[in-house]
Amino acid sequence: MAKIIVVTSGKGGVGKTTTSASFATGLAMRGHKTVVIDFDVGLRNLDLIMGCERRVVFDFVNVISKESNLKQALIKDKRIDNLYVLAASQTRDKDALTQAGVGRVLEELSEDFDYIVCDSPAGIEKGALMAMYFADEAIVVTNPEVSSVRDSDRVLGILSSKTRRAEKGEMVKEHLILTRYVPERVEQGEMLSVDDVCEILAIPLLGVVPESTDVLNASNSGLPVILQDESKAGMAYNDLIDRYLGEDVPHRFVQAEKKGFLNRLMGK
Amino acid sequence: MSFSHNTATSHEAVEFKGRMLTLSVLRLNTADINEIGTLLASKVQRAAEFFRNMPVLLDVAASGVSLPAVIQILKQHGLVPVAVFQPDAEVASAAVAAGLGVINDPRAAKQAEAAAAEPVETGNQVASASEQPETKSEAVQVTADAAKVATKVVQTPVRSGQQVYARGGDLVVLGAVSPGAEVLADGNIHIYGALRGRALAGVQGDNKARIFCSQLGAELVSIAGCYKISEDISARVSGRAVHVFLEDERLEIAPL
Numbered sequence: 001m002a003k004i005i006v007v008t009s010g011k012g013g014v015g016k017t018t019t020s021a022s023f024a025t026g027l028a029m030r031g032h033k034t035v036v037i038d039f040d041v042g043l044r045n046l047d048l049i050m051g052c053e054r055r056v057v058f059d060f061v062n063v064i065s066k067e068s069n070l071k072q073a074l075i076k077d078k079r080i081d082n083l084y085v086l087a088a089s090q091t092r093d094k095d096a097l098t099q100a101g102v103g104r105v106l107e108e109l110s111e112d113f114d115y116i117v118c119d120s121p122a123g124i125e126k127g128a129l130m131a132m133y134f135a136d137e138a139i140v141v142t143n144p145e146v147s148s149v150r151d152s153d154r155v156l157g158i159l160s161s162k163t164r165r166a167e168k169g170e171m172v173k174e175h176l177i178l179t180r181y182v183p184e185r186v187e188q189g190e191m192l193s194v195d196d197v198c199e200i201l202a203i204p205l206l207g208v209v210p211e212s213t214d215v216l217n218a219s220n221s222g223l224p225v226i227l228q229d230e231s232k233a234g235m236a237y238n239d240l241i242d243r244y245l246g247e248d249v250p251h252r253f254v255q256a257e258k259k260g261f262l263n264r265l266m267g268k
Numbered sequence: 269m270s271f272s273h274n275t276a277t278s279h280e281a282v283e284f285k286g287r288m289l290t291l292s293v294l295r296l297n298t299a300d301i302n303e304i305g306t307l308l309a310s311k312v313q314r315a316a317e318f319f320r321n322m323p324v325l326l327d328v329a330a331s332g333v334s335l336p337a338v339i340q341i342l343k344q345h346g347l348v349p350v351a352v353f354q355p356d357a358e359v360a361s362a363a364v365a366a367g368l369g370v371i372n373d374p375r376a377a378k379q380a381e382a383a384a385a386e387p388v389e390t391g392n393q394v395a396s397a398s399e400q401p402e403t404k405s406e407a408v409q410v411t412a413d414a415a416k417v418a419t420k421v422v423q424t425p426v427r428s429g430q431q432v433y434a435r436g437g438d439l440v441v442l443g444a445v446s447p448g449a450e451v452l453a454d455g456n457i458h459i460y461g462a463l464r465g466r467a468l469a470g471v472q473g474d475n476k477a478r479i480f481c482s483q484l485g486a487e488l489v490s491i492a493g494c495y496k497i498s499e500d501i502s503a504r505v506s507g508r509a510v511h512v513f514l515e516d517e518r519l520e521i522a523p524l
Contacts, residue, residue, distance in 0.1 A: 150428050153446045157427030200464070202425050202443060 002110040005117050006135035008159075010151030012122030014143045015179035018215055020119035021049045022226035022234075023139065026241035028083035029226075032114040035074065037086040039131035040121035041096055044088035050077065051222025052085050061089035064101035070108055079227065084113075094127040106134050124158060134164055137173040139206065143180045144192040149200055152176075156201065175206040177240065182211045183256040194254050207240025209233050210253040292472075293353060294324045296331040296338065304333070305341050312345045317431045318452065318471070320346050325371065326363075327353040335362040419455075426451055426465065433471075447487060456480070468495075469512075479512040484521070494519045 007020040017040075024036035037060060038046035047053040052075045058068035063086070077083035089096065109116050120131035132138065138159050142152040159172045166172065178197055185191040198205055214231035218224060226237040232253055239249045296304060312319045324347050328335065335352070342349050351369030352359055360370050420434035422441045428448030432439065439453035444461030450468070451457055455477055457469045462483035470477030470492040477491050484505055488497050489512045496519050498506075509524040 150447055153428040154448065156425075157430045157449075160424065160427070161430075199462075200444070200446065202461075 002113040002116045003137060004106060004110075004135050005115060005137045005139060006120055006132040007117060007139045007141060008120040008128060008132055008155050009122065009141040009148070010124060010128075010155040011143075011148045014141050014148050015177075015209070015215070016122070016141050017045050017049055017119055018219065018225060019139065019141050019177055019179065019209075019237075020117050021046060021224040022237040023241065023244075024115070024117040025077075025080055025083060025224040026226050026237055027115050027117075027245075028077070028080045030241065030245065031082065033082045033112065034115040034117060035084040035086055035109055035113050036117040036119060038088035038119050039097070039127050040119065041088045041127060042090065042093045043121065044090050046119050047075075047085060047087040048222060049219050049224065050085050052077070052087070053222070056087045059087045059089040060105070061092050061096040063105050064096065064098065070105065094121070094125065094130075097127060097130040099130065099133060102130050103134060124154065128155075129158070129162060132159060132163055132172075135159075135172055136165065137175065139175045139177055140201070140203065141177050141179055142197060142201070144178060144182075144186065144194075144197055146192065149192065149197055152201060156203065174203040175244070176201055176203050177207050177209065178205070179209040180211045181208050181253065183254060187256050194251075205251070206243060207236055208251055208254050209236040209240075291323060291325045291350070293327050294342075294347075294349075295327040296333055299331050299333045301333065301337045301341060304338065305344075308341065308345050308347075312347075315431075315433070315452065315471070316346075318433050318435075321348055322346075323348045323350045325349075325351055325353050326368075328359055329354060329356070335359055336366060339366055339368070420453070422451075425461065428465070439469075453477070463489075466490075467512075475514045475517075477514075480510075480524070482509045484508060484510045489519070489521070491519060496521070 007016050007023065009016050020036055024034045028034040036046065036050070038044050040046070041061060047056055055075050058073035060073065062068040063070055063073045073086055075085040075087065077085065106116060118131045118135065121127040140152050140155060142148050156174065159174065160166055163172050176198065178194060181194070182191055186193045194205065194208055210232050212225070212231055212233035214228055215225050215233050218228060225231055225233045228234040236253055239252060243249045298304065324342065326338065326349050328338065339349050349368060351371050352363040353371050355363060355370060363370050417436040419438040419440055420432070422432055422439070423443070425443035426432055426441055426445045426449040428446045431450045432441070432452070434453035434455065436454050438455040439451055439457045441451060441457070441459045441461065445451055445459055445463050445465040445467065447464045449465035451459070451465070452468045452471050454470065454472045454474060457467050457479045459467065459481040462485055463481040464485045464487070466488040467479050467481070467486060468490040469479045473492050475492040479489055479491065484501070485507060486498060486501065488495055491512060491514050494514060494517065501521060505521045505523060510521050511524055512519065512521050514520070
């Protein structure tokens, strides 16, 4: 049986799709057969970030409405073995996602895969609710600012009341990933700190991903940032995958870097 | 009144038992059905969760309002009228026709409580409905005696958008109350984490109710309808362990 993980946040633009792409890629790189599904029907992005936008023939909605089978719709990643993408439909809207249909597709995928990563759309409407309904675990992506934290808090409330597990009286296991973190701005009091966010949300911290221009470049080039070894954001995602799989990895990129004498002289 | 189902010892399939209940009394002071509707809508809107499917006892004596119209408008707002309180003959027959109970004398209810084991007459709702003196000039007033019952304990954090209400008793929250969350209780509220949302104690009018929290960062605190918003909360107490209480109808916040 596969583990179903929803990547969600409430607020838009915080890094859900970036995180979904890198998280799924990271799991596959470590040998776990993984599929990542784009639930953002009508505004699909995941295929771009995964670099497979030219290979989408059938999509998630086609499978739900039985216009194609799973085999036809699953796109195998060209770089990583064990990694598959199920793209969203760009021409339909969220109403195409029915609970029974989503449940059937996830059940079918469960037989073959180790991990199913569900990339949730922003908001708390139907697409987001469908993405989280069947989840066993949730990755809540938050930026270190108050509106993002509040939206994440709202989503955590929904996770504990409107999911299949909640209906059965079980808990959805929650993980926090803090993205776009700038330690220097935290020191200057312009940004919430890791501790602030953890105190408010009160769920375990899986990782902190520093703000990085590599993320935008990665999206533009269709290469998940976790595959960029030189990138701090990529390293952070690699760390958090190891942490997710049970290794004890210390958190990096949470302290401001000390400026060397020369840099200070140069005003950098 | 409860029907208890007894399979082993009892020879009866149904049993009547007397039981004490607390009911909210809705007193109508006007015959203007539109005015009643408007006021109800505004009250219900303020705490939808609180009023949903709430059974109410109707006191229409002073209003001369048409009972079927009132019943209809209550149902529209999700309230459940169960009986009329001390009606005149005309209202009583209208109530019976509408399938409601009739309660004539609060003492009868008290006696029923004393003889709880004895069967109770069919058609009578057993209720303790204490009358409160009329103080406000509002046409619709919801009153009730907030008998302290079970304490509600919430072990998880109360998240933004969630509303928790302890009907009839105290509320204990072991975690934090997030911004955008709301906790309400008829009695006291105890919060062992940080209070960053809204806390309303004594929502049925108990001005002895208090709010206790280990770290005050509230958007709003209220006791029996007297409230303070975060702007009005002094920096002296914010972030500290405090209790909130009413003194001479003024909301006081004091460090613990």
